[in-house]
Amino acid sequence: MDKLSEYISLKITEFLHRNFEIYKDFSEEIEKIKEEYIALVKELLKGKENLHEIKPKAFLLGRKLFKKDVSYMLILDINNYLLPEIAVILSQIEENTATFLYKISFIENRMKFLENKIAYGYLSENIKQDKDWIREKLRILKNSESTLKPFVRDHLIWVNKLLEDVKKLRYKSSIPLGHYNCDLGRRLEHADGLGIFDEYRTEIITLHKKIHGSAIQIYHFLEKRDYKHLLLEYLEFFNLVGKFVSLLGLTFAVMYEEDANIDPLTKVLSRRSLEFILSSNFHIAKISRRPLSVAMVDIDNFKKINDKYGHQVGDCVLKKIAQEIQSSLRKSDFIFRYGGEEFFILFPFATKEDAVRIMEKIIKKLSGSKIKCGNFEETVTISVGVSSIDNVEDIYSLISLADKALYRAKSSGKNRVSA
Template structure:
């Protein structure tokens, strides 16, 4: 049985439109990395089936194929925003081709264009659901693994990490089953974490960080409310964006808490036994999380690298025990002079890294200059000997550039510290 002329024409227009769109995609360096020819042909076949089903009013088949398309695009690591843009381009191209070629074929052009719009609204929504389902499958496993890691810990803050993960896990179950009625507490003032926020001293963080924690916590609950509204409306595009936002906020929230756990830890593995400051083992984890917090809040951070001048001569002239005492004294001055929110790491033998959140580079320079003078003026008594030492310091601030990492800032601070050494020592270079 031959196909109706209308269907033949629509197929022809779809094929031409799809090929036109794909030629543009394959020329785009941003998008071409996601596709090869075999994948495009597969997507074309499913996309065409969904489109033709919609034109024939088989909306269930549009939903089914859209869901499959969403899962495939997700598996190819294609951002949903890029997929959404391509769908909108495809609809535009099809409408344009139809206006050009269909007007002479006896089409009711206005009705057909309305149907195409309706099909693509449904297709975009179904593809969003395919993406969402794929996200949920992965996040379920990730959360289960995180829960396993905190299960046996007695650290106070880890209780709240666990509570939030359980809360998040229940929301995922609700989304998977499209429950309109929440299985979790949505009222921001009645959840368990709000009790912790009633007492700032429990968190033991600066007022600025406390305000950030509270703000993120409020946003998490507002986003959760939006999620259940989107479920009720079956608006999967909004639901997907709401869910991504929830996961982003949760990551920020958990980063704040887990950083605090790491900083409060007094395990030997994390504390340098000679100086009592943090050693390099937890440094990467803590600094990466702290830097993310600065990006979230759009607040400045600065890093200083401090090195004791001529330390080898001290060891050679007085011995290693005196050298150790010098390191301890310098560390003690650092701990007494800096804020509680500043993080101090023993970076190397006689070298310290200082992380200063919410601090502009020019302000960090002033702090380090005062510190340098304090160390220079300090008498270090070692038996019968009284020693004075100096330090060279490099200071660098974060640019908050999207591609910048903490290691980039440390490298720049290290170069400035070396410049201080090479240009006379006992100075701060910014």
């Protein structure tokens, strides 16, 4: 197996070089991970080692993958590439069909073993991060007076108990499973159960059912000790939970103006609701490795409008600009009144380039028309700063980068986007 081990080492390097563009942001980390992974593969293929000695090494590699922000899918991609290549080389070496089939089966089983143990390490670190996220959401909810608060809180506690079961590898659930066995699920089924508007209730019910369906699968994979599929299902589960919490956060905002989640003047979301919605979407983007972008928007020369025409006209301009921006956004986007004449826009699942294109269209639309408010009838422009989740560790850095980009847009002539 020594020659085969060297061949596998060569093929892993070849795969990473061929696909280097995908993994270029993690070049140093991947180089180290590659060496560790190759060493583990070589040990596994010897056939005489005690697999129990490999387990902790694979577990630690999984933890390292997560901490270095390298997707577990890298391991699966490598193995999916390797196995056909190994089959080709073995078919050239082994003339005996039975021996060939035995070796292919042996290698495939060992690769699956490695995938499984690495997944377990990756999962353990993921759970730590997600528990922190739940604590943060519960902290934010603590200050909310919404009548939906107890249901969201109870469901987050339910999710936290599931995480504990996964962490301790308990396949007998300590929580009720199934949409109709959950108090929130039962209440959602009644039109007046939570007072949720129909347009949100249907989507919330669908997400809630998917969450419970995914939870059932998680306990199935726990019982089988199938950590690879457990991890993949868990990532999907938490993605659904993030969307669910974010949608309920939006529902809070729409339903309860008295909570100050809706800006009373412009009728867009208020800054108070920003932390809850942005942090949820930020976490979803991080764990699912999907894009996310934000924009900071400032109305150009707004002080002059207020000074010349008065605050009543100024308020009218603010409302109309907010309406124009909101009508040009996607259904999945969020717009917040950030303060004064500033707005903040969240673009889930959008790259920086996507966000820039959307904002450039809005700028063009505003530049080609006039805002009419009483005796005021003029073109009003905006300046925009855009930032994305790429290479950003927290929401505060994300906002800061957008703010700096906005400053560049204002400094370089206004009525433009800077990213």
